[in-house]
Amino acid sequence: MNLQTEQASAIVSAFAQAWNRHDMAAFADLFAADAEFVNVVGLWWKGKEAIRVAHEFTHAAMFKDSRLSIVSTEVRFPVEEIAIARSRWSMEGHLGPDGAALPQRNGILLNVLRRSEGTWAIIDSQNTDIVEGVASRPQ
Amino acid sequence: MNLQTEQASAIVSAFAQAWNRHDMAAFADLFAADAEFVNVVGLWWKGKEAIRVAHEFTHAAMFKDSRLSIVSTEVRFPVEEIAIARSRWSMEGHLGPDGAALPQRNGILLNVLRRSEGTWAIIDSQNTDIVEGVASRPQ
Numbered sequence: 513m514n515l516q517t518e519q520a521s522a523i524v525s526a527f528a529q530a531w532n533r534h535d536m537a538a539f540a541d542l543f544a545a546d547a548e549f550v551n552v553v554g555l556w557w558k559g560k561e562a563i564r565v566a567h568e569f570t571h572a573a574m575f576k577d578s579r580l581s582i583v584s585t586e587v588r589f590p591v592e593e594i595a596i597a598r599s600r601w602s603m604e605g606h607l608g609p610d611g612a613a614l615p616q617r618n619g620i621l622l623n624v625l626r627r628s629e630g631t632w633a634i635i636d637s638q639n640t641d642i643v644e645g646v647a648s649r650p651q
Numbered sequence: 652m653n654l655q656t657e658q659a660s661a662i663v664s665a666f667a668q669a670w671n672r673h674d675m676a677a678f679a680d681l682f683a684a685d686a687e688f689v690n691v692v693g694l695w696w697k698g699k700e701a702i703r704v705a706h707e708f709t710h711a712a713m714f715k716d717s718r719l720s721i722v723s724t725e726v727r728f729p730v731e732e733i734a735i736a737r738s739r740w741s742m743e744g745h746l747g748p749d750g751a752a753l754p755q756r757n758g759i760l761l762n763v764l765r766r767s768e769g770t771w772a773i774i775d776s777q778n779t780d781i782v783e784g785v786a787s788r789p790q
Contacts, residue, residue, distance in 0.1 A: 546727075548727075548735075548737065550737070550759050550761065550779055551779075551786075551787060552779065552787055553779075553780075553781065553782040553785050553786070553787060554757070554758060554759045554779050554780060554781030554782065555786065556737070556759060569786070570786050570787060574786070574787060575787075588685075588687075588775075590732075590733060590763070590765050590774050591730055591732050591733060591765070593729075593730050594729060594730060594733050596687075596763060596774070596775050598687065598689070598695070598775075598777075606787075618693070619693060620689050620693045620695060620777070622689065622761065622775070622777045624729070624735060624763060626729050626730070635729050635735070636727075636735050636737075636761070638737075638759070638761045638777045638779060639779065640689055640690075640691065640692075640693050640777060640778065640779045641692075641693060642692065642693030643692040643693065646692050647690075647692070647694065647708070647709050647713070648690060648691055648692055648709060648713060648714075648745075
C-alpha cells in the first residue's frame with residue numbers, strides 16, 4: 513500500500529474510531545468545512561457542522577452503543593489530490609425504536625477525499641445499506 | 652449556470668434519458684472504462700461492462716417500463732477536472748416480483764465525474780433510496 517492510499521485509508525479508520533467512541537466532534541473534524549453527507553435513508557447534510565449535529569442526535573439514541581467495523585476499503589485516485597475510498601462495513605449494537613438491540617447490518621460507504629497542504633479531508637460521503645438477495649428495491 | 656456545471660449536469664440528464672429508453676449501451680457509454688457503481692441495495696459493479704450487463708438484466712425485468720426523473724442536480728468541483736454531482740430522483744413504473752407496478756420511489760444519486768480531453772465521464776456512482784420519516788435503518 514503506498515503512502516497516499518495509507519493516508520486516505522487512515523481517515524476511513526478514524527471515521528470508525530470516532531464513531532465507536534461516539535465522539536462526534538472528532539468525527540466531524542475528518543470532514544472539510546463544506547463537506548456533504550447522504551446517509552442510508554437519504555438524509556442529506558451540508559457542511560461539517562450539520563454533519564456533527566445530525567450524528568450527535570443519532571448517537572444520543574439509536575447509535576449510542578453501536579459499533580462500526582470497516583471490513584475493507586478500496587481507494588482510487590482519479591487525480592492526484594482526490595481519493596475515492598469505498599468501504600464495506602458492518603454494525604452491531606444499534607437499537608430499534610423500542611430500545612432493543614437489532615441484528616448486525618452491513619453497508620457500503622463511499623468517501624470522496626481531497627488533499628490540501630498534505631492533509632486529506634472527506635469532502636463527500638454517501639452511505640447505502642446492503643439488502644441481501646435482491647437486485648433493487650422495493651421487491 | 653457556468654459551462655462546466657452545464658456539461659456535468661448534461662451527463663446526469665443523459666443517464667436518465669438512456670434509462671428511460673432502456674438503452675443500456677448508451678447508458679454504459681456515459682461511464683469511464685474503470686468506473687464503479689453501487690446501487691440502492693449495495694450491489695457493487697466494477698467497470699463499464701459490468702455496469703452495462705447488470706442494468707440490462709434489471710431493464711429486462713423490473714425496470715422494463717420504469718421511468719426515471721431527475722428532480723434536481725447540484726454540482727461541485729473540488730478540483731478543476733473532477734465534478735461531484737448529486738441528484739434527487741424519482742421513479743415510476745417499476746415492477747414488483749409479481750409483475751405489478753409499484754408506487755413511486757425516490758432517492759439520491761451521487762455521480763463523480765472526471766473531465767478528460769474536454770469530455771466528462773462518470774467515474775463513480777452510488778445510489779441510495781430515500782426512506783421518509785426515519786433517521787436511519789432498520790427502524
